Amino acid sequence: NAxxxxxxxxxxxxxxxxxxxxxxxxxxxxxxxxxxxDPGMGLRLIHYSVGExxxxxxxxxxxxxxxxxxxxxxxxxxxxxxxxxxxxxxxASSPSLGGVGSNxxxxxxxxxxxxxx
Amino acid sequence: xxxxxxxxxxxxxxxxxxxxxxxxxxxxxxxxFIWYKQESGKGPQxxxxxxxxxxxxxxxxxxVLLNKTVKHLxxxxxxxxxxxxxxxxxxxxxxxxxxxxxxFGRGTSLIVHP
Numbered sequence: 001n002a003x004x005x006x007x008x009x010x011x012x013x014x015x016x017x018x019x020x021x022x023x024x025x026x027x028x029x030x031x032x033x034x035x036x037x038d039p040g041m042g043l044r045l046i047h048y049s050v051g052e053x054x055x056x057x058x059x060x061x062x063x064x065x066x067x068x069x070x071x072x073x074x075x076x077x078x079x080x081x082x083x084x085x086x087x088x089x090x091x092a093s094s095p096s097l098g099g100v101g102s103n104x105x106x107x108x109x110x111x112x113x114x115x116x117x
Numbered sequence: 118x119x120x121x122x123x124x125x126x127x128x129x130x131x132x133x134x135x136x137x138x139x140x141x142x143x144x145x146x147x148x149x150f151i152w153y154k155q156e157s158g159k160g161p162q163x164x165x166x167x168x169x170x171x172x173x174x175x176x177x178x179x180x181v182l183l184n185k186t187v188k189h190l191x192x193x194x195x196x197x198x199x200x201x202x203x204x205x206x207x208x209x210x211x212x213x214x215x216x217x218x219x220x221f222g223r224g225t226s227l228i229v230h231p
Contacts, residue, residue: 004160035221040125042206042221043161058218090160103149103168103210106219108160 002026006091006109013081013116021076021112023091030096032074033058033106034066036087043090049074050096081116088113125204127226136194138225140207145188147209151219152181152192155204164192164205194227202229 004025013019023032030051035043035058045058049068063085065077074093078085092106130136142150148169153161167174167181167190174181180193190207204224211220 033219040223042223045218045220048218092160105151105153105163105166106161108153108162110158110160 004091004093004107004109006089006112008112009110010113011115013078013114015081015083015116017081018077018079019081019114020078021089021091021114023074023076023093023109025072025074025091025093025107027093027095027107028071029093029107030071031094032068033092033094034064034074034076035090035092036060036085037090037111038087046076046089083116086114086116125223125226127228129228129230130197132197132199132229132231134197136192136197136201136227136229138192138194138205138207138227140190140192140222140225142188142190142207142209142222144209144211144220145185147211149210150181150183150190151208151210152179152190153206153208153221154201155206155224157203161206197227197229199229199231202227 007022033048034046044060046064047066049055052071055066067075089112092108094104094106151166152164154164155161165176165181167183178195182191204226206221206224208219208221
């Protein structure tokens with residue numbers, strides 16, 4: 001049981017390049033999340049999904065897009081990378097409880113370290 | 118201690134001591150709170166959670182206390198070990214359009230000296 005798997009683990013991009021970060025979970029969780037973590041700071045939510053085919057904006061969505069075509073996968077895209085997007089990106093998933101949302105702890109991947117030059 | 122929005126503080130303790138990490142939350146409507154541990158180069162890992170209908174919850178060597186009156190959460194680690202060295206985050210779940218979106222504090226760095 002792998003839990004949450006993120007690929008790639010490291011990447012260096014040039015300003016203006018695009019890329020997609022992949023997150024896969026094998027726990028049949030409904031909810032998935034993308035966060036960024038900058039030095040000395042906590043996790044800031046970029047986008048999230050409450051189910052297959054749905055996405056929503058988090059706290060810092062600008063410059064990112066996401067897709068949830070399959071329940072087990074959540075993709076984070078950078079269309080035109082900027083140095084300000086240099087960060088560590090974490091994906092997480094959690095189950096849901098009935099129809100009122102997810103009051104369960106999140107399961108995290110080990111992150112993707114992204115540098116934009 | 119940390120607040121869900123402050124500079125990352127550091128707590129240094131000796132091996133075997135008890136550690137207390139504090140967290141202030143801002144939303145009185147939050148009803149679910151979680152503590153995570155993040156080791157260097159890893160993602161956060163769940164430690165313990167507590168719901169707003171409880172004041173205290175105990176796990177193995179860890180206890181979480183919730184004071185809703187002053188919106189304060191604490192994590193107590195008994196007999197702290199070097200392996201406990203990590204950054205600890207509290208998170209609160211607040212409702213947003215029917216979905217519960219967790220909000221994280223900036224973390225407290227725990228350093229355990231052997």
